[in-house]
Amino acid sequence: MFYLIIIIWIILDLFTKNLAFKYLQENINIFSDFLYLKYVENTGVAFSTQIPGLKYLTIILIIAIFYYYFSEKKNLKNNNLLDLSFWLILAWAIWNWIERIFNEKVIDFIWVKYFSIFNLADSFITIWAILYLYILFKNKK
Numbered sequence: 001m002f003y004l005i006i007i008i009w010i011i012l013d014l015f016t017k018n019l020a021f022k023y024l025q026e027n028i029n030i031f032s033d034f035l036y037l038k039y040v041e042n043t044g045v046a047f048s049t050q051i052p053g054l055k056y057l058t059i060i061l062i063i064a065i066f067y068y069y070f071s072e073k074k075n076l077k078n079n080n081l082l083d084l085s086f087w088l089i090l091a092w093a094i095w096n097w098i099e100r101i102f103n104e105k106v107i108d109f110i111w112v113k114y115f116s117i118f119n120l121a122d123s124f125i126t127i128w129a130i131l132y133l134y135i136l137f138k139n140k141k
Contacts (some may be wrong), residue, residue: 006091013120014094020109027111038111041103058097064089072136080138085132092125 025037044050051057069086099106111117 002084007086007093009029009124010095016120017107017109020107024109034113036111036113037109038117040108040111041105041116043100046138050108055097055101058093058100062090062093065093082132082135085128085135088128089125089132091119092128096121132136 016023020037020039024037028037038080045053069090096106106119106121108119108122110119110123
């Protein structure tokens, strides 16, 4: 089931980025003066920050995430939601890394004015990271 979820979300991510590439020649206002659809090619990381050696740094971060997860897992109760959230965060991080390897960029298209522009993969990483941290802190009390 987990792999099916990942495949569906990756297809959804690719589909939305393809739509953005084809149809977002102009910004589209979604909500007031706050939320827009805007096509941007991001060669950096969050907030388009440029980091030298990003491809290699990402590998190191993924390994560090694995290490942290397995070192913390032995201290926590068996929790399927915690496991699912970890693996989904990691899957999206790896997916973004693969996209950067092959395309040297990711397509961002959701623009929250005065904040940032991002894509569905970024949203999924954020949602699952918040859930992961919530469960982690709840279990440590």
